[in-house]
Amino acid sequence: MIPFLDLELQHRPILADLAEAARQVIASGHFVLGERTAAFEQAFADYCGVSHTVAVNTGTSALHLALLAAGVGPGDEVITTPATFVATVAAIQYAGASARLVDVDPETWTLDPARIEAAITPRTKAIIPVHLHGRLADMAPILEIARAHGLVVIEDAAQAHGAESGGRRAGAFGDLGCFSFYPGKNLGACGEGGAVTTDRSDLADRLRRLRDWGQERKYLHVDKGFNYRMDEIQAALLHVKLPHLDRWTALRRQAAALYDELLDKAGVVHAAPADGRDHVYHVYAVRVADRDAVRARLAPTVGTNIHYPIPVHLQPAYADLGYRPGDFPVAEALAHETLSLPMFPGLTDDQVQAVCEALAAACAPAAARAEVAA
Numbered sequence: 001m002i003p004f005l006d007l008e009l010q011h012r013p014i015l016a017d018l019a020e021a022a023r024q025v026i027a028s029g030h031f032v033l034g035e036r037t038a039a040f041e042q043a044f045a046d047y048c049g050v051s052h053t054v055a056v057n058t059g060t061s062a063l064h065l066a067l068l069a070a071g072v073g074p075g076d077e078v079i080t081t082p083a084t085f086v087a088t089v090a091a092i093q094y095a096g097a098s099a100r101l102v103d104v105d106p107e108t109w110t111l112d113p114a115r116i117e118a119a120i121t122p123r124t125k126a127i128i129p130v131h132l133h134g135r136l137a138d139m140a141p142i143l144e145i146a147r148a149h150g151l152v153v154i155e156d157a158a159q160a161h162g163a164e165s166g167g168r169r170a171g172a173f174g175d176l177g178c179f180s181f182y183p184g185k186n187l188g189a190c191g192e193g194g195a196v197t198t199d200r201s202d203l204a205d206r207l208r209r210l211r212d213w214g215q216e217r218k219y220l221h222v223d224k225g226f227n228y229r230m231d232e233i234q235a236a237l238l239h240v241k242l243p244h245l246d247r248w249t250a251l252r253r254q255a256a257a258l259y260d261e262l263l264d265k266a267g268v269v270h271a272a273p274a275d276g277r278d279h280v281y282h283v284y285a286v287r288v289a290d291r292d293a294v295r296a297r298l299a300p301t302v303g304t305n306i307h308y309p310i311p312v313h314l315q316p317a318y319a320d321l322g323y324r325p326g327d328f329p330v331a332e333a334l335a336h337e338t339l340s341l342p343m344f345p346g347l348t349d350d351q352v353q354a355v356c357e358a359l360a361a362a363c364a365p366a367a368a369r370a371e372v373a374a
């Protein structure tokens with residue numbers, strides 16, 4: 001059985017370091033927003049190439065606070081894509097704003113810049129490109145459109161730690177970048193975590209207040225804030241893991257390159273190969289007809305996943321967005337056809353090969369499968 005994800009494998013070589021970091025926090029008796037959080041924030045800001053990181057409790061909180069810090073509120077519209085985890089759209093509604101959705105590009109599966117301008121209205125305040133599966137959205141044209149219309153750009157980089165293009169990394173393209181450290185993300189906590197990155201110190205100051213009850217100093221609440229603080233154990237564990245991230249990313253890219261090669265030979269459709277270092281392969285997905293049947297055939301030997309089976313605009317909870325089936329054909333086709341294959345640092349070449357063989361067999365016409373079985 002080849003698992004979809006193997007976090008134990010990732011943690012085994014650094015288990016003693018993680019345990020020691022947690023032990024030190026417990027011994028210190030200081031558990032929330034202390035020196036370990038500050039140290040991790042500095043390290044992550046350096047890693048992303050930005051001036052400030054503000055650590056929070058989840059990636060969802062990061063998106064919520066980034067929107068509030070950018071001044072987004074009731075009456076405003078924010079453009080994003082339906083091909084994302086629901087948190088992106090939920091955060092827009094938490095801020096009191098309305099989500100205007102724009103379809104994704106059929107090759108890269110990220111926000112299609114050619115469709116953005118048609119969605120801009122006098123109320124549009126911000127754009128949230130999602131670096132889906134770990135691939136940078138097409139940031140150059142997105143930033144150009146935002147500049148031309150005076151819009152704030154907030155990257156949803158929850159899946160894209162370390163993705164880079166033109167010497168810049170995810171989180172350093174927009175006005176604000178939002179990260180998740182959910183355990184399965186490329187840089188994951190041993191629990192929940194998130195962060196906002198920015199080069200603007202005014203936004204960083206506002207974010208620091210908003211995550212901690214709007215306090216400017218103890219018990220002086222100048223903003224209506226939240227309890228979105230990161231805890232010290234997670235910060236300490238993330239700080240232990242961060243120096244390993246680039247090596248883990250290299251292993252993901254190696255596995256992805258082999259998948260690209262073998263799947264091309266097998267005639268299986270996958271997302272367009274990344275050019276250079278702009279993809280960190282949080283997810284490696286293929287497109288197959290009859291996806292659910294293929295997934296069921298793989299289940300005994302290969303762990304798979306679906307990111308995501310229902311696009312946000314067709315989720316029952318988001319009927320209030322006012323969209324209908326057919327409104328975003330690319331996102332809807334992806335939701336029907338994409339299947340996420342095993343992808344984690346340490347996935348071996350032999351495992352990738354076995355997955356590709358199993359997938360080719362599972363996709364073969366019924367007659368061919370019967371022949372193999374016989």
Ligand SMILES: *Cc1c(COP(=O)(O)O)cnc(C)c1O
Nearest residue numbers: 058059060085087158180181182
């Ligand atoms: C994981 C994720 C989030 C939410 O992060 P949490 O830490 O789970 O709150 C937001 N957007 C995307 C694209 C994600 O993958």
